[in-house]
Amino acid sequence: MTNSFPDLEEAQVILITGSNTTEQHPIIATRLIKLQDKGAKIIVIDPRYTQIAQIADIYLRQKPGTDLAWFNGLMHVILRDNLANQDFIKERTEGFEELKAKVADYTPERVEEITGIPAEKLVEVAHLYAKAERSAIFYCMGITQHTTGVQHVWQCANLAMLTGHIGRPGTGVNPLRGQNNVQGACDMGGLPNVFPAYQPVTKDDAREKFQQAWGVEKLPAEVGMTIMEMMHGLENGKVKAMWVMGENPSLSDPDINHVNKALQAAEFLIVQDVFLSETAQLAHVVLPAASYAEKDGTFSNTERRVQRVRKAIEPLYGSKSDMEIICLVARKMGARGFDFETPQQVMAEINQLTPSYGGITYERLEELGALIWPCPNGEHPGTPFLHKDKFARGLGLFHAIDHQPPAEEPDEEYPFILTTGRIMFHYHTGTMTRRIEKLDREVPTCVIEINPADASRIGLNGKNKVRLQSRRGELIAEAKTTERVDPGVVFMPFHFVEAAANILTNPALDPVAKIPEYKVCAVRVELAE
Amino acid sequence: MEYKNVLTTCPFCGTGCGFFLQVLDGKIVGVLPDKKHPVSQGSLCVKGWNAHGFIYHEDRLKSPLIRRNGKLVEASWDEAIELVATRLGEIKAKHGPDSIALLASAKATNEENYLFQKFGRAVIGTNNIDHCARL
Numbered sequence: 271m272t273n274s275f276p277d278l279e280e281a282q283v284i285l286i287t288g289s290n291t292t293e294q295h296p297i298i299a300t301r302l303i304k305l306q307d308k309g310a311k312i313i314v315i316d317p318r319y320t321q322i323a324q325i326a327d328i329y330l331r332q333k334p335g336t337d338l339a340w341f342n343g344l345m346h347v348i349l350r351d352n353l354a355n356q357d358f359i360k361e362r363t364e365g366f367e368e369l370k371a372k373v374a375d376y377t378p379e380r381v382e383e384i385t386g387i388p389a390e391k392l393v394e395v396a397h398l399y400a401k402a403e404r405s406a407i408f409y410c411m412g413i414t415q416h417t418t419g420v421q422h423v424w425q426c427a428n429l430a431m432l433t434g435h436i437g438r439p440g441t442g443v444n445p446l447r448g449q450n451n452v453q454g455a456c457d458m459g460g461l462p463n464v465f466p467a468y469q470p471v472t473k474d475d476a477r478e479k480f481q482q483a484w485g486v487e488k489l490p491a492e493v494g495m496t497i498m499e500m501m502h503g504l505e506n507g508k509v510k511a512m513w514v515m516g517e518n519p520s521l522s523d524p525d526i527n528h529v530n531k532a533l534q535a536a537e538f539l540i541v542q543d544v545f546l547s548e549t550a551q552l553a554h555v556v557l558p559a560a561s562y563a564e565k566d567g568t569f570s571n572t573e574r575r576v577q578r579v580r581k582a583i584e585p586l587y588g589s590k591s592d593m594e595i596i597c598l599v600a601r602k603m604g605a606r607g608f609d610f611e612t613p614q615q616v617m618a619e620i621n622q623l624t625p626s627y628g629g630i631t632y633e634r635l636e637e638l639g640a641l642i643w644p645c646p647n648g649e650h651p652g653t654p655f656l657h658k659d660k661f662a663r664g665l666g667l668f669h670a671i672d673h674q675p676p677a678e679e680p681d682e683e684y685p686f687i688l689t690t691g692r693i694m695f696h697y698h699t700g701t702m703t704r705r706i707e708k709l710d711r712e713v714p715t716c717v718i719e720i721n722p723a724d725a726s727r728i729g730l731n732g733k734n735k736v737r738l739q740s741r742r743g744e745l746i747a748e749a750k751t752t753e754r755v756d757p758g759v760v761f762m763p764f765h766f767v768e769a770a771a772n773i774l775t776n777p778a779l780d781p782v783a784k785i786p787e788y789k790v791c792a793v794r795v796e797l798a799e
Numbered sequence: 800m801e802y803k804n805v806l807t808t809c810p811f812c813g814t815g816c817g818f819f820l821q822v823l824d825g826k827i828v829g830v831l832p833d834k835k836h837p838v839s840q841g842s843l844c845v846k847g848w849n850a851h852g853f854i855y856h857e858d859r860l861k862s863p864l865i866r867r868n869g870k871l872v873e874a875s876w877d878e879a880i881e882l883v884a885t886r887l888g889e890i891k892a893k894h895g896p897d898s899i900a901l902l903a904s905a906k907a908t909n910e911e912n913y914l915f916q917k918f919g920r921a922v923i924g925t926n927n928i929d930h931c932a933r934l
């Protein structure tokens with residue numbers, strides 16, 4: 271997030287898109303609803319009529335996969351009606367003329383044709399967002415899990431810069447992270463192209479710095495493989511061994527029939543996890559990992575807030591923390607630099623090599639509770655909101671982007687759009703939450719959502735099981751009728767192994783961020799008798 | 800009887816709510832929200848309230864497992880670590896560092912992710928490191 275919860279209290283307008291906030295981030299939703307009680311307006315733009323959409327002051331429903339168009343439509347109206355922040359544009363941005371030319375074509379009427387959003391509603395939202403003194407955008411995976419995901423994120427930035435709603439309290443572009451430490455895993459260099467703090471592996475001085483610190487002669491200079499490329503690599507034999515730390519790609523990745531084939535092709539697969547996950551069942555070696563309650567460490571939340579994880583009990587059932595396991599293997603391989611006994615010692619090394627975490631020590635966390643990075647040194651108070659006086663690159667760059675359809679559109683053979691997501695009671699692939707009785711009791715299995723009109727057309731009266739087929743696979747699951755989805759759209763959560771949504775999903779990737787298009791694929795829906 | 804509250808961070812989503820794990824005689828018995836927490840301000844969602852619910856589940860792995868004749872069988876830590884180190888060493892020597900890939904974790908701590916990528920880059924010599932952030 272560019273901003274943090276305390277300063278976001280000052281927002282007057284909150285635009286939420288692609289986030290099922292009340293189910294996925296309930297506590298954030300609670301905070302936003304409190305703001306609404308105090309007079310802030312909530313706008314929700316989402317293909318599903320979720321709970322937060324029901325609470326919203328204005329709700330717009332777009333067809334899945336048409337987000338680029340409505341963003342352009344909002345900017346069209348803002349420019350047409352002279353609501354742009356010209357000072358901000360002049361002083362802090364570049365590329366404005368290209369953007370202006372691009373959005374000129376996106377009249378509300380044309381946008382209505384593409385997205386299904388009524389023209390007058392689009393105008394209303396544009397005025398509300400632009401005219402407020404402080405407006406904040408929130409988005410989640412509904413925005414990023416598309417082949418055009420990165421462009422969606424650019425559009426959020428375009429909109430915020432056009433109106434100057436960034437770099438101040440109560441504004442900004444605020445992604446809500448799904449998994450608890452996605453932010454931290456990225457910050458720490460769990461990515462193929464960067465060291466910790468996003469220092470590129472392709473840059474000589476970055477490599478030299480880490481070579482020196484780690485005492486190795488030569489670090490690899492080429493960008494590594496993304497997860498999808500690793501899977502292809504396993505299949506075509508380029509990748510022989512894989513080590514999976516606490517993830518379950520066998521259920522979370524798109525087109526899992528294909529992923530499972532890839533994992534089975536591994537010559538040597540190591541999985542460390544708390545439970546025997548679907549992925550662990552395919553492993554050659556399974557290492558029992560301690561749970562969060564059995565170890566010390568830090569997580570970085572969606573605000574970039576670094577907080578302590580504290581050990582409440584010793585590792586159970588002979589398990590070991592991921593830290594200890596990594597150090598044991600490294601030392602066994604004869605490596606130096608893995609003699610850590612506590613996470614605090616690891617953090618001290620992180621402080622040296624990760625400028626944004628330079629001042630985030632355990633001592634300070636003990637004293638202050640949390641620190642929001644960038645926090646470059648031991649005196650720095652942390653940075654609750656980014657881009658105050660300038661952007662990381664200097665001037666903010668506008669990106670002019672045309673509407674593009676999703677990689678797979680419904681057709682005669684596969685007439686429905688399938689969109690996937692999460693539900694309130696489960697976390698990711700359910701390895702932990704499905705073993706918590708109180709949570710599993712609430713929603714014990716997968717239920718697909720379908721519009722009543724479609725349900726009666728396929729004859730779903732009284733029967734509650736449907737067969738879903740895509741070009742990649744098929745499955746059977748329970749269905750319930752609901753207006754939460756438009757006709758022609760079905761929704762399904764991905765937590766459940768017995769009806770695994772990712773058998774169906776399209777592995778088509780965003781070319782830049784390599785995010786798969788979980789939010790749109792074409793399926794056929796029939797009665798399962 | 801020994802009782803303590805241990806302040807920690809919820810592992811179930813990116814909001815990062817704070818709560819206390821209640822520990823009675825070395826056993827976790829419950830969760831208490833943290834009123835002073837800057838994010839959650841004393842609230843938790845149903846997942847947070849039940850965040851201790853899986854810790855003692857009977858399905859917890861109880862020992863390292865090694866695949867022998869197609870089946871996963873129990874093994875000691877020494878054996879398992881030895882096997883991992885040897886096989887990774889062999890595969891690296893025979894097929895090069897880029898024949899090995901590592902999946903870090905959006906559920907693990909910062910320190911663990913840092914060490915894992917350090918292991919991949921410095922010990923194996925590959926940048927084939929990614930995680931399920933996009934998912």
Ligand code: SF4
Pocket residue numbers: 294295296297298809810811812813814815816839843844845846847848
């Ligand atoms: S309590 Fe709920 S909202 Fe808060 S971090 Fe945990 S899962 Fe997320």
